Amino acid sequence: xxxxxxxxxxxxxxxxxxxxxxxxxxxxxxxxxxxxxxxxxxxxxxxxxxxxxxxxxxxxxxxxxxxxxxxxxxxxxxxxxxxxxxxxxxxxxxxxxxxxxxxxxxxxxxxxxxxxxxxxxxxxxxxxxxxxxxxxxxxxxxxxxxxxxxxxxxxxxxxxxxxxxxxxxxxxxxxxxxxxxxxxxxxxxxxxxxxxxxxxxxxxxxxxxxxxxxxxxxxxxxxxxxxxxxxxxxxxxxxxxxxxxxxxxxxxxxxxxxxxxxxxxxxxxxxxxxxxxxxxxxxxxxxxxxxxxx
Numbered sequence: 001x002x003x004x005x006x007x008x009x010x011x012x013x014x015x016x017x018x019x020x021x022x023x024x025x026x027x028x029x030x031x032x033x034x035x036x037x038x039x040x041x042x043x044x045x046x047x048x049x050x051x052x053x054x055x056x057x058x059x060x061x062x063x064x065x066x067x068x069x070x071x072x073x074x075x076x077x078x079x080x081x082x083x084x085x086x087x088x089x090x091x092x093x094x095x096x097x098x099x100x101x102x103x104x105x106x107x108x109x110x111x112x113x114x115x116x117x118x119x120x121x122x123x124x125x126x127x128x129x130x131x132x133x134x135x136x137x138x139x140x141x142x143x144x145x146x147x148x149x150x151x152x153x154x155x156x157x158x159x160x161x162x163x164x165x166x167x168x169x170x171x172x173x174x175x176x177x178x179x180x181x182x183x184x185x186x187x188x189x190x191x192x193x194x195x196x197x198x199x200x201x202x203x204x205x206x207x208x209x210x211x212x213x214x215x216x217x218x219x220x221x222x223x224x225x226x227x228x229x230x231x232x233x234x235x236x237x238x239x240x241x242x243x244x245x246x247x248x249x250x251x252x253x254x255x256x257x258x259x260x261x262x263x264x265x266x267x268x269x270x271x272x273x274x275x276x277x278x279x280x281x282x283x284x285x286x287x288x289x290x291x292x293x294x
Contacts, residue, residue: 096274150219151219
């Protein structure tokens with residue numbers, strides 16, 4: 001459910017991740033370029049920020065709706081139990097709001113989420129719903145809790161320098177055909193030789209084999225998940241970046257609620273702020289993304 005086409009307001013990455021970075025604005029596109037150690041976790045709030053907690057004491061229950069097909073955010077583990085970053089985040093939010101005994105997390109097929117929420121079968125969707133002009137008509141959203149960057153991946157022995165554009169100029173870079181990342185690569189790195197693949201698995205295999213491409217450009221979440229997998233064979237690592245764009249990638253992940261449940265969206269904002277300040281968000285992030293995204 002990672003947003004492939006999205007178009008939302010850019011949030012300065014310097015306020016999200018604690019490291020030195022700079023923002024380059026070109027024709028309404030905002031890549032963020034910098035370096036972060038794998039053990040660093042994003043910080044999405046101003047530590048001085050305080051958000052009042054709406055009174056949700058009268059709510060009998062708070063049902064989070066999600067899916068099982070968006071690892072590592074929400075999926076079924078080997079024991080067929082619901083697991084993932086989004087699942088743990090929902091539970092942590094309930095702890096902050098002191099409503100653990102009233103919280104439930106339910107998995108549904110993606111195409112049933114909208115109907116379930118708008119017909120009172122749940123109070124919130126935490127499954128990667130994109131904030132678009134259409135979804136904003138139907139939902140109220142919490143603040144974004146995670147940005148989804150684009151990243152380059154290269155082989156460990158590549159020996160490339162720090163200047164990504166210069167080092168990869170003229171080199172073959174793999175990307176998934178028809179994806180937002182293919183469009184980004186063409187717009188931002190026109191000097192690189194694009195090699196498109198039908199799916200991510202084919203692109204990954206090409207980099208592992210060393211035969212077709214010297215780098216990949218794609219979704220940072222998916223690539224982070226792949227780098228930790230056995231199929232990657234510990235071959236590769238992130239290179240440069242991260243790169244964010246509301247035009248291509250959207251604002252990031254947020255929790256959707258029905259319009260009449262605006263108090264819940266504000267309560268979630270408060271909880272997300274608390275979790276960022278007390279370090280719990282960082283714990284969850286490092287648990288599910290030990291190689292980082294940024």
